[in-house]
Amino acid sequence: MSYGNSRIPASAQRGVHEHLAERVRAHLISPFRKPFAEVNRAALDDALAGWDGHAPLILDAGCGVGHSTIELARSFPDHWVMGVDQSADRLQRRKPYPEALMPSNMVFVRADLVDFWRLLVVRGLRLARHYILYPNPWPKIGHLGRRWPAHSVFPAILQLGGVLECRSNWDVYIAEFAVALELALGSPVAWETFEAVRPLTPFERKYRDSGQTLYRLCVDLGSEPNAAIQYG
Numbered sequence: 001m002s003y004g005n006s007r008i009p010a011s012a013q014r015g016v017h018e019h020l021a022e023r024v025r026a027h028l029i030s031p032f033r034k035p036f037a038e039v040n041r042a043a044l045d046d047a048l049a050g051w052d053g054h055a056p057l058i059l060d061a062g063c064g065v066g067h068s069t070i071e072l073a074r075s076f077p078d079h080w081v082m083g084v085d086q087s088a089d090r091l092q093r094r095k096p097y098p099e100a101l102m103p104s105n106m107v108f109v110r111a112d113l114v115d116f117w118r119l120l121v122v123r124g125l126r127l128a129r130h131y132i133l134y135p136n137p138w139p140k141i142g143h144l145g146r147r148w149p150a151h152s153v154f155p156a157i158l159q160l161g162g163v164l165e166c167r168s169n170w171d172v173y174i175a176e177f178a179v180a181l182e183l184a185l186g187s188p189v190a191w192e193t194f195e196a197v198r199p200l201t202p203f204e205r206k207y208r209d210s211g212q213t214l215y216r217l218c219v220d221l222g223s224e225p226n227a228a229i230q231y232g
């Protein structure tokens with residue numbers, strides 16, 4: 001697929017999945033006990049090695065080539081910004097930024113978010129800001145459980161708190177994210193279309209330049225654990 005001609009995820013699913021609510025409710029009350037991989041524990045240690053223990057934390061979850069991580073580190077110079085992706089190849093492609101020009105308040109680590117999110121929770125850490133920018137849409141109806149709002153790891157995303165922002169070029173993904181949040185928080189969560197005047201990520205730029213509508217939701221999960229949320 002050439003640049004500027006990318007497509008909106010093709011899916012037979014037209015709206016919020018009929019089984020989303022039952023999945024989310026089940027995840028909110030049943031613990032997710034998948035064992036942690038040692039490599040992800042080591043990745044968390046690496047991610048926190050340069051942190052002073054005080055700076056508010058930002059997670060760029062699924063950062064790809066990391067342009068958004070760099071932008072966030074520049075925008076929030078008093079925060080510690082962690083760009084996490086499972087793809088070593090993408091993480092190594094963070095051109096056109098030479099190492100010398102990298103902000104010093106950020107780190108890139110290769111890890112599986114399914115472990116990384118839960119390991120942050122186990123460490124008792126909370127985020128100030130949390131970005132999930134253009135996550136893989138998994139548009140097939142049968143792939144519901146692979147989308148983050150319907151994944152067993154969703155309660156850990158909530159537990160990390162902070163201002164959570166998700167962006168996608170698939171309205172269904174954002175609508176499902178909002179429904180999952182509403183079920184957990186017990187209050188309405190708005191989402192919207194927006195213009196990416198200054199794209200934050202390469203995917204955002206590509207979708208914008210293809211003339212696609214972009215969607216986002218942003219919700220403040222707070223700095224303290226939310227008593228209304230059950231976490232399993």
Ligand SMILES: C[S@@+](CC[C@H](N)C(=O)[O-])C[C@H]1O[C@@H](n2cnc3c(N)ncnc32)[C@H](O)[C@@H]1O
Binds near residue numbers: 085086087201
């Ligand atoms: C569509 S790309 C978006 C990348 C970037 N956020 C952007 O907007 O340019 C989704 C990214 O999520 C990463 N990803 C998907 N599942 C992941 C997981 N379980 N753990 C870590 N990264 C993951 C992929 O490797 C990929 O780089």
